[in-house]
Amino acid sequence: xxxxxxxxxxxxxxxxxxxLAEETGVLLPIWIGIFEAHxxxxxxxxxxxxxxxxxxxxxxxxxxxxxxxxxxxxxDLVDNTYFARVYFQVKDQRFSLDSRPSDAIALALRAxxxxxxxxxxLEKSKIDPIPEGEGDGEAAVDDxxxxxxxxxxxxxxxGREKLN
Numbered sequence: 001x002x003x004x005x006x007x008x009x010x011x012x013x014x015x016x017x018x019x020l021a022e023e024t025g026v027l028l029p030i031w032i033g034i035f036e037a038h039x040x041x042x043x044x045x046x047x048x049x050x051x052x053x054x055x056x057x058x059x060x061x062x063x064x065x066x067x068x069x070x071x072x073x074x075x076d077l078v079d080n081t082y083f084a085r086v087y088f089q090v091k092d093q094r095f096s097l098d099s100r101p102s103d104a105i106a107l108a109l110r111a112x113x114x115x116x117x118x119x120x121x122l123e124k125s126k127i128d129p130i131p132e133g134e135g136d137g138e139a140a141v142d143d144x145x146x147x148x149x150x151x152x153x154x155x156x157x158x159g160r161e162k163l164n
Contacts, residue, residue: 001116002020002022003018003040003105006037009031009151010151015034015037017037017040017101018030025128026126026128026129027127027128028126028127029127030082030101030102036106037102039106040102040109043106043110055103055107059110059111062111066090066091067090068088068113069107069113070088070113072086072104072107073117074115074116074117076118076121082121084099085098085099085104086104
């Protein structure tokens with residue numbers, strides 16, 4: 001998966017990070033907090049913070065210990081809450097930490113490391129690619145009107161009322 005874009009939910013005005021499976025075009029919207037959206041947006045736009053942000057701090061700490069982030073993965077969806085894990089190694093030891101997906105994604109962008117989503121999570125909450133004739137591939141998912149239409153009609157697992 002790759003971070004495709006950040007958008008605002010047209011109904012709740014909450015930030016959403018959109019992950020894209022490049023091979024299939026499947027989209028995964030994950031509602032996130034404003035601060036996490038800011039951290040992701042800064043990295044996507046290559047904006048440097050004058051002082052390290054929390055995600056920078058964790059990435060730097062792992063590097064100082066001669067470690068690396070192997071990957072992050074959205075591993076579960078329970079009661080409309082996504083769960084992620086950060087997998088990293090320091091020297092010969094491998095570790096994983098529980099994480100909010102937004103924090104894991106912000107870290108993955110800084111590491112940089114790959115982002116994965118468990119198949120059962122995708123099946124519960126994916127948006128299928130935009131059908132032929134309604135746009136042409138990448139341009140279709142970059143069109144703000146199409147996003148608004150897709151998200152207004154999307155019913156997240158557990159319903160919108162549980163998002164905030």
